[in-house]
Amino acid sequence: MDIVGTGRTATIYDVGNGKVLKLFKSFCDKSSIENEFRFAKTAKEHGIQTPEAYSLVEDDRGVGIYYDRLEGIDLGASLGKNVFRIKSLAQNAASLLWSIHQIEDKSANDWRKAFSSRLETVKQLNDVDKGLIADYIQSLPKGCKLCHGDLHVENYLYDGDRLSVIDWMGAHYGHPAGDVARVVLLMSSPVIAAEAGIFERIIVKRILGLYNRAYIHSYLELSDMNYEQIEAFRLPVAALRLAEEVPYEEEWLKSIIGQEIKRRHLLVEED
Numbered sequence: 001m002d003i004v005g006t007g008r009t010a011t012i013y014d015v016g017n018g019k020v021l022k023l024f025k026s027f028c029d030k031s032s033i034e035n036e037f038r039f040a041k042t043a044k045e046h047g048i049q050t051p052e053a054y055s056l057v058e059d060d061r062g063v064g065i066y067y068d069r070l071e072g073i074d075l076g077a078s079l080g081k082n083v084f085r086i087k088s089l090a091q092n093a094a095s096l097l098w099s100i101h102q103i104e105d106k107s108a109n110d111w112r113k114a115f116s117s118r119l120e121t122v123k124q125l126n127d128v129d130k131g132l133i134a135d136y137i138q139s140l141p142k143g144c145k146l147c148h149g150d151l152h153v154e155n156y157l158y159d160g161d162r163l164s165v166i167d168w169m170g171a172h173y174g175h176p177a178g179d180v181a182r183v184v185l186l187m188s189s190p191v192i193a194a195e196a197g198i199f200e201r202i203i204v205k206r207i208l209g210l211y212n213r214a215y216i217h218s219y220l221e222l223s224d225m226n227y228e229q230i231e232a233f234r235l236p237v238a239a240l241r242l243a244e245e246v247p248y249e250e251e252w253l254k255s256i257i258g259q260e261i262k263r264r265h266l267l268v269e270e271d
């Protein structure tokens with residue numbers, strides 16, 4: 001089988017007849033894969049531009065999901081090839097995220113409970129910080145909108161005409177500001193172009209800078225949110241990202257967490 005793409009959690013194979021098999025790496029929980037399958041279907045049913053998910057299979061190769069194969073390349077790579085279209089691609093991408101956020105389930109579990117239990121498993125944080133962040137999470141608004149959970153530029157595919165969304169493993173019902181906060185955080189990750197030469201790194205940062213500004217501007221215009229509402233989610237989003245153990249990120253995330261704890265006066269000094 002030809003490999004169509006690879007990500008952190010899976011390898012995607014062409015299986016013919018316009019379909020691919022997304023075969024997950026062995027460290028992935030079955031429940032996360034089921035979550036991806038469920039939300040890929042939900043999004044498609046609600047008219048979101050995303051490949052049809054057909055079946056979840058388990059055999060001697062592992063666990064996988066059959067999807068329709070999409071044409072095109074990921075948006076991260078597309079930006080460099082379409083420098084004159086960065087702004088309009090960012091507007092389309094933001095509008096796609098906004099349409100995902102129009103889907104809701106009022107009976108869904110409270111995202112704050114799920115975030116707090118995931119927080120307990122973050123081994124890079126001490127118990128004091130975990131306690132402060134858990135209390136802070138409770139002060140944030142509830143929300144029951146469909147959130148993609150990981151909509152960085154590599155989880156959009158662009159065929160030269162339309163953008164599609166893939167990779168629903170982190171999807172949940174929650175607050176849209178948290179979903180946008182994760183996108184904003186990931187856009188400034190030190191892992192981006194970390195191993196590139198200095199010249200390439202400057203170009204990538206410049207392209208992403210243009211894209212990010214247009215993306216946030218469009219999203220805020222479409223929603224009636226302001227930037228402070230998004231920033232309010234920076235702390236929990238950074239804390240949970242730590243658990244993903246992405247190279248080059250640990251010190252960066254710890255410094256964001258420290259700044260946010262200070263800025264929000266969460267740490268009460270004892271005399």
Ligand SMILES: Nc1ncnc2c1ncn2[C@@H]1O[C@H](COP(=O)(O)OP(=O)(O)OP(=O)(O)O)[C@@H](O)[C@H]1O
Nearest residue numbers: 005006007008009010012051067068069070074167
């Ligand atoms: N349905 C599809 N049709 C065509 N190509 C696809 C499809 N799904 C995934 N790909 C390709 O495979 C790559 C990885 O896919 P995907 O994002 O689903 O994997 P992942 O391991 O979950 O990613 P991540 O690193 O974000 O966790 C994509 O960037 C894309 O190039």
Ligand SMILES: [Mg+2]
Nearest residue numbers: 007154155167
């Ligand atoms: Mg992906």
